Amino acid sequence: MSDPTIQRRLILERRPQGTVTNEDVVLHEALVDSPGDGQILIRNHFLSIDPAIRDWMSERPSYLPPIRIGDPVRSTVIGQVVESRVSRFRPGQLVVGIGGWEEYSVADAGQFSLVELKPGDEAQHYLSIYGAVGLTPYFGLLEVGKPKPGETVLVSAAAGAVGSLVGQIAKIKGCRAVGIAGSDEKCRWIVEDLGFDAAINYRTETDMVASIARACPQGVDVYFDNVGGQILDATLLNLNKDARVVFCGAISSYNSTEPVPGPYNFWQILARSATIEGYLVSDYLDQFPQGIAQMREWVGTGRLQFREQVIDGLENTLDAFNLLFEGRNEGKLMVRVAP
Structure with missing residues (x-):
């Protein structure tokens, strides 16, 4: 050429x-x-x-x-x-x-x-499962969220590239995985194909606080936040004591032309002795080889789609x-x- x-x-x-x-x-x-x-x-x-x-x-x-x-x-x-x-x-x-x-x-x-x-x-x-998009849920959930077996992990944008992996890794680690997505089809996919325990269609629910409570009857121990906004606000009212919020993205506000209010319920971070931590996968560059090796193993054994x-x-x-x-x-x- x-x-x-x-x-x-x-x-x-x-x-x-x-x-x-x-x-x-x-x-x-x-x-x-x-x-x-x-x-x-x-x-x-x-x-x-x-x-x-x-x-x-x-x-x-x-x-x-x-x-x-x-x-x-x-x-x-x-x-x-x-x-x-x-x-x-x-x-x-x-x-x-x-x-x-x-x-x-x-x-x-x-x-x-x-x-x-x-x-x-x-x-x-290497732009998806073995790139930053695959390693974002790996390090974000395991190193920042620190899930324990039996805990409930809630993730927003759960049918997206990052969120769909968060829920599957949560299941691998013995947690209950609940996803929030934007259509019935996406909700069926993450439950029936990916193995999530429950899913919430935020576009059809009128009371997200109550919807999250129904899907997470034992409360939320880890929230992996990809969207911010009203969904974050509703989740804050469902946190357990010592919950961890992994703040990975805020897609709901990226196109906003006016200042975005809230979250109104931020007081719950104090009330529940919770932790919220901003997270960039670039902080884990030196651990990428180990992360890729583990993701490759899970993909190869069919545990991760x-x-x-x-x-x-x-x-x-x-x-x-x-x-x-x-x-x-x-x-x-x-x-x-x-x-």
Whole structure:
């Protein structure tokens, strides 16, 4: 294959207000840059589509700086090295790291890791079950939530890439697993296929406090929070003494254009001697090999299932991204840029 000269990129043209539109993120053609010292040029095969990207598009303080206006939208990517200006990477190798919504990314080599596929692996698995998305529930539940056999673990966005794994790991650890999802179909899937003990459809329930109490009659010992908002507020009134809240995300407010109130029931953290801890999987980078090995074992023995939804075409990336906020994604969402 000849060296690339022109590529397509999705550029952040302005800060979105609410749902991201085609005026906020615009498809452009551009020259493919050459890597500088310490950098690599990657041909992106898959883009990871994650809720946190919406926060990076804003100017709100976050764990990564805002995406600059005029830059490609930032995301985790997996692809093939085309050119390298660092000794530890060679052309042709498969790598994963922080790139962008574009066909080719130039990035500092330190932002990327080598991927060595094992029998049965597919490249995109390193954006899902063997990537940050799979390790987020692993370390978040086990290291922060610290579930004990017999306890009740409640997880929001339970049919999503992270939440669906949280419930299954809870079951592996001997807990009662209850999931909150946004449709009857999703609720059936997590109970009938994934082995959750109960599920709550938040779109049809009119009293979430009572719904959680019915599904968790012994109270909630660990709440893995992916959404924030009213569901967090309802859960706080169902916490047991010494409960742990793992604060992993707040997708319910990422598209908000006004300040978000609450949680009104935050007093329950004190009343129940509970703990709430913000959690980033990047804090456990040095333990990724052990985490991947354990996830691989559980997948291989059939104890852990995962679902991937792959959308083809860079031009469809924004539509794919907005599926997350409409509750219409099915498992880990990715865009395939190149075969």
